[in-house]
Amino acid sequence: xxxxxxxGGKPEEPANQAYLPTLDPTTxxxxxxxxxxxxxxxxxxxxxxxAAQPAWARRSAADRSEVLHGIADAMExxxxxLIERERACTGKVPGQLRTEVExxxxxxxxxxxxxxxxxxxxxxxxxxSHTYTRLEPYGVVAVITxxxxxxxxxxxxxxxxxxxxxxxxxxxxxFTSASTLHLARLATEAGLPDGLxxxxxxxxxxxxxxxxxxxxVGRIAFTGSVATGRHLATVAADRIVPLTLELGxxxxxLVFADADLxxxxxxxxxxxxxxxxxxxxxxxxxxxEASVHDEVVARVAEAVELLEPGVDFGPMITEAQxxxxxxxxxxxxAQGAVPVTGGSAYDHGLYIRPTVYxxxxxxxxxxxxxxxxxxxxxxxxxxxxxxxxxxxDTEYGLVAAVWSGDVARGLRLxxxxxxxxxxINGGPLTIETPFGGYKRSGYGREKGIDALHxxxxxxxxxxxxxxx
Ligand code: ADP
Numbered sequence: 301x302x303x304x305x306x307x308g309g310k311p312e313e314p315a316n317q318a319y320l321p322t323l324d325p326t327t328x329x330x331x332x333x334x335x336x337x338x339x340x341x342x343x344x345x346x347x348x349x350x351a352a353q354p355a356w357a358r359r360s361a362a363d364r365s366e367v368l369h370g371i372a373d374a375m376e377x378x379x380x381x382l383i384e385r386e387r388a389c390t391g392k393v394p395g396q397l398r399t400e401v402e403x404x405x406x407x408x409x410x411x412x413x414x415x416x417x418x419x420x421x422x423x424x425x426x427x428x429s430h431t432y433t434r435l436e437p438y439g440v441v442a443v444i445t446x447x448x449x450x451x452x453x454x455x456x457x458x459x460x461x462x463x464x465x466x467x468x469x470x471x472x473x474x475f476t477s478a479s480t481l482h483l484a485r486l487a488t489e490a491g492l493p494d495g496l497x498x499x500x501x502x503x504x505x506x507x508x509x510x511x512x513x514x515x516x517v518g519r520i521a522f523t524g525s526v527a528t529g530r531h532l533a534t535v536a537a538d539r540i541v542p543l544t545l546e547l548g549x550x551x552x553x554l555v556f557a558d559a560d561l562x563x564x565x566x567x568x569x570x571x572x573x574x575x576x577x578x579x580x581x582x583x584x585x586x587x588x589e590a591s592v593h594d595e596v597v598a599r600v601a602e603a604v605e606l607l608e609p610g611v612d613f614g615p616m617i618t619e620a621q622x623x624x625x626x627x628x629x630x631x632x633x634a635q636g637a638v639p640v641t642g643g644s645a646y647d648h649g650l651y652i653r654p655t656v657y658x659x660x661x662x663x664x665x666x667x668x669x670x671x672x673x674x675x676x677x678x679x680x681x682x683x684x685x686x687x688x689x690x691x692x693d694t695e696y697g698l699v700a701a702v703w704s705g706d707v708a709r710g711l712r713l714x715x716x717x718x719x720x721x722x723x724i725n726g727g728p729l730t731i732e733t734p735f736g737g738y739k740r741s742g743y744g745r746e747k748g749i750d751a752l753h754x755x756x757x758x759x760x761x762x763x764x765x766x767x768x
Contacts, residue, residue, distance in 0.1 A: 301332045303477065305341055305501060306484040308348035309494025315340040320474050320502065325615040325622075325650040326391035334477045337502030339510040342469070345498035346516050349440040349467035352495030357437050357465030361415045367491055368412035368463060374490035375405040375483070382486075385478035386451055391649065392614040396575060403731070404451045404483075407459035410731045414749060415463045420758070430763045435756035437465035438518035438541075442511045444504075444532070445480070446524040447473035447617050448578040448672070454480045456746050457521040457544075457755075458497065464756040467496045469517070471508050475618050477501040504528060512536065519543065519755065523580075526740055544744030544754055546580065547737060548670040549698035551719065552691040553583035554681075557592045558705035563726055565599045567701060568676060572604050572654045576613045577674040578621070580741075581699045581721070584671065586678040587690050593680040597658045600676065601641040604654035615650035616673060622650040625673035632657060632666040642674070662693055670696070684709060691717050697738030699723070720745070 302319055304311040314335035322331040335341070356364070375382065382404075383397045392400070420433035441461040445453040454470055461468050472480040477499070484499045500507050508528075512520055512535045520543035522532050529545040536543040553571060555564045571583045588596045607613055616622035622645070629643050642655030654674040660667045667677045681687040691700060691713070699721040702710045710724035720736045721729055729735070734748035744754055 303332060303334045303481050303501065305335050305337060305345065306481050306488075306497075306499040307341070307345045308498065309488045312341070312344065314338065314502070322389045322475060322478075323619065324388060324391060325617055326610065327649055328619075331388050332478060334474060334481075334501040337500045337507040339506075341500050341502070342507060342510045342514060345469045345500045346440055346511075346514050348495035348498055349469055350516050352493055353437070353439055353465070353467035356467065356493060356496055359465075361419070364463060364465065365412040365415045368408045368415070368459065370490040371487045371492060372405050372408040372412065374486040375401070375408070378482070378486050379405075382451060382479055382482055385482050386476070389476045389478060390447070390450070390614065390617045392575065393611060396614065400449060400452045404455040406731055407455040411459040411463040411752065414752065418749060418752065423760075425762075428765060430765055432761055434759045434761065435464055435752070436759050437756060439466065440517050441466045441468050441519045441521060441755060442514075442517045443468055443470045444508050444511070444520065444522045444524065445470070445472050447476040448575060448580070450476040451479040451483060453523045454483065456751075457523075460751040461521070461755040462492075462496060464752055466519075466755055467498075469498045469500060469511060471500055471502070471511055474501060474503050508532075509535070513539070515539075517541065521744075521754075522546065529742060542744075544736070544746065545742035546735075546744070546746060547740060547742040548672075549580045549582070549696045549737070549741050550585055550668065550670050550694045551581060551583045551696065551699045551701070552585045552587050552694070552717070553701040554687050554691060554703065554713065555586065555588045555592070555596055556687075556704040556706070556709070557589040559703035560705070560725070561592065561596060561599070564703035565596060565603060567703065567726060568596075568600045569603045569607075572674045572676055573607050573613045576616065576652070578617060578672050580670075581735075583699065583701045584676050585667070585690075585694070586676050587681055587687055588678060589687070590680040590682055593659070593678065597640060597656065597678050600678075601656050604656065604674075605641055607654055609646055609649075609651040613654070613674060616652055617650070619650065621672060622652065625652050625671060625675065628666055628669070628671050628673070628675065629655070632664065635664050635666070637661075637664055637666055662690065668694065684713070688713060688716055695740045698741040699729070701726075
């Protein structure tokens with residue numbers, strides 16, 4: 301099947317009539333083709349967005365909220381199709397797919413809800429003035445997303461951006477565009493006016509860069525690699541438009557001897573298994589108090605060996621990522637690291653064995669770089685001070701997890717760890733909780749009420765009223 305772009309509420313052929321192949325990573329067989337977009341396609345999509353946006357922004361918050369609920373209803377009704385589109389090009393396992401589509405839908409419900417209660421504020425400057433703030437949209441927002449959680453990453457940005465009155469041009473990863481395209485169709489059928497959600501597919505160079513450079517794009521939301529984030533930050537700096545950068549991570553999971561070890565081990569296994577570790581917030585550095593380090597490592601290794609490819613976890617989603625993980629194994633081997641389990645690929649599809657490197661030297665590449673695969677490194681620590689030093693010994697700062705029976709210690713560490721989110725003893729991190737990086741993990745916040753403010757500008761209106 302061939303997928304065109306989605307522009308102005310309907311499918312559109314690419315200007316150059318070219319298409320890109322996709323791949324089923326469970327089999328490595330070719331899948332659907334997606335339009336290979338280029339600058340003229342971006343121009344058409346942005347023009348549709350510019351035309352549609354002012355009327356959308358003028359509608360009441362209650363009205364926009366109804367439309368967002370309609371999109372969520374359509375996603376619920378169309379969940380099976382969304383799941384199939386996502387599965388075909390990612391090979392994710394059924395439970396994972398269902399969770400992701402439910403989360404994606406929930407973004408629309410959440411922002412539809414808070415939209416009706418969250419507005420600007422009045423500022424009391426005395427009886428002689430009336431001063432208030434308004435949340436105003438940027439106009440057209442570019443949403444550039446990666447291949448690891450395609451629909452989820454798109455909806456995380458689309459829902460708040462649309463909620464506050466923007467129009468969107470989305471540029472999904474060329475490897476995983478089908479679910480975002482289908483979402484746009486569902487949204488249109490559900491009553492989202494034409495032109496408010498456009499999807500232009502293609503490569504970063506041919507679509508992403510022209511989109512970021514387009515003079516009518518007022519804001520950029522990017523999720524992906526540090527290298528691309530840096531490039532887009534320079535484009536945005538030059539144009540003086542704001543952007544959100546949600547980049548990588550090498551997040552720590554700290555386990556103290558007094559923790560509930562059953563739950564802590566389960567959390568470490570999830571870090572490997574969930575989306576086969578292809579999650580920027582995966583807690584892939586397991587730091588364990590020395591007295592229980594070997595026990596925890598043995599339990600984690602035993603548990604991950606029970607995980608079955610294609611049942612409990614999916615493949616690497618792209619060939620390039622598969623090669624990258626294998627190259628990490630090679631480098632680790634050359635640097636003298638031997639995994640306690642895993643360290644190789646399966647002989648089918650793009651599946652990689654869940655892998656644990658125990659007691660690694662923190663200087664090794666496998667301990668420092670984001671692998672983005674089912675790979676954990678572990679390091680022992682002697683005390684709280686060393687745990688903190690190791691936790692912060694990274695260029696990244698997306699999330700952290702602390703497991704300890706001493707809650708005060710958990711909170712102490714949470715205050716000192718350089719990361720945008722810290723979960724203590726499995727505390728929930730959800731759509732309601734602001735998400736985003738410290739350090740090289742990026743800036744700007746997704747999720748929560750904070751994200752609404754990312755996609756809106758605050759305007760102050762101040763009126764001097766009659767003197768008496
Ligand atoms: P990953 O390694 O996770 O694929 P990328 O940063 O390469 O991360 O890709 C994330 C998104 O950014 C994708 O949609 C990709 O097409 C897009 N992208 C890649 N390079 C550029 C670029 N030079 N300009 C704009 N977008 C880009």
